[in-house]
Amino acid sequence: GENVEQHPSTLSVQEGDSAVIKCTYSDSASNYFPWYKQELGKRPQLIIDIRSNVGEKKDQRIAVTLNKTAKHFSLHITETQPEDSAVYFCAAGVYKLIFGTGTRLQVFP
Amino acid sequence: GAVVSQHPSRVICKSGTSVKIECRSLDFQATTMFWYRQFPKQSLMLMATSNEGSKATYEQGVEKDKFLINHASLTLSTLTVTSAHPEDSSFYICSARDQGERAFFGQGTRLTVV
Numbered sequence: 001g002e003n004v005e006q007h008p009s010t011l012s013v014q015e016g017d018s019a020v021i022k023c024t025y026s027d028s029a030s031n032y033f034p035w036y037k038q039e040l041g042k043r044p045q046l047i048i049d050i051r052s053n054v055g056e057k058k059d060q061r062i063a064v065t066l067n068k069t070a071k072h073f074s075l076h077i078t079e080t081q082p083e084d085s086a087v088y089f090c091a092a093g094v095y096k097l098i099f100g101t102g103t104r105l106q107v108f109p
Numbered sequence: 110g111a112v113v114s115q116h117p118s119r120v121i122c123k124s125g126t127s128v129k130i131e132c133r134s135l136d137f138q139a140t141t142m143f144w145y146r147q148f149p150k151q152s153l154m155l156m157a158t159s160n161e162g163s164k165a166t167y168e169q170g171v172e173k174d175k176f177l178i179n180h181a182s183l184t185l186s187t188l189t190v191t192s193a194h195p196e197d198s199s200f201y202i203c204s205a206r207d208q209g210e211r212a213f214f215g216q217g218t219r220l221t222v223v
Contacts, residue, residue, distance in 0.1 A: 089152060101152045
């Protein structure tokens with residue numbers, strides 16, 4: 001069945017550094033790749049998404065890249081801030097979304 | 110972004126009873142909604158796809174008689190956990206995709222079965 005792998009499971013960075021989270025998907029039909037941020041006890045919040053006809057998308061400090069041939073996509077956060085600390089999930093799919101295992105990001109002041 | 114509302118946010122029930130969770134799209138119509146289950150510090154596991162006016166599609170390993178899904182209107186889907194047991198205790202969360210096909214989540218429901 002469909003599978004989405006996400007690495008690393010935990011990531012600690014110093015404030016101001018960059019953070020990169022990578023995902024690999026198995027279903028080559030997938031055409032939509034969103035990223036979510038989830039704080040403890042809260043709902044996942046959509047932070048950025050990319051579709052298969054685009055290789056890269058940027059929104060201020062957040063960017064996502066997609067390599068459809070390799071079935072890889074990545075989230076890049078620059079100039080990290082303590083409030084970026086949360087669990088980040090990638091997802092992939094056509095209509096229903098399959099989620100990655102999550103990355104716990106900690107940004108230390 | 111689009112607003113998805115889920116109720117209740119927390120529920121405690123006795124073993125053997127049933128619990129109904131509602132998921133509403135407040136500012137858009139959703140012909141399809143999705144139900145996920147999330148264990149502590151784990152990912153969101155897709156349980157089923159709720160289709161307005163037709164039967165839900167369940168993922169492999171999810172008991173359809175245990176988790177009843179009804180999608181009677183374009184803005185409301187319900188998940189009923191029947192004959193709940195302690196192992197059903199979890200965080201249940203719904204999502205819906207708007208016209209731009211972005212998926213938004215409800216607040217989630219923390220179910221505790223005692």
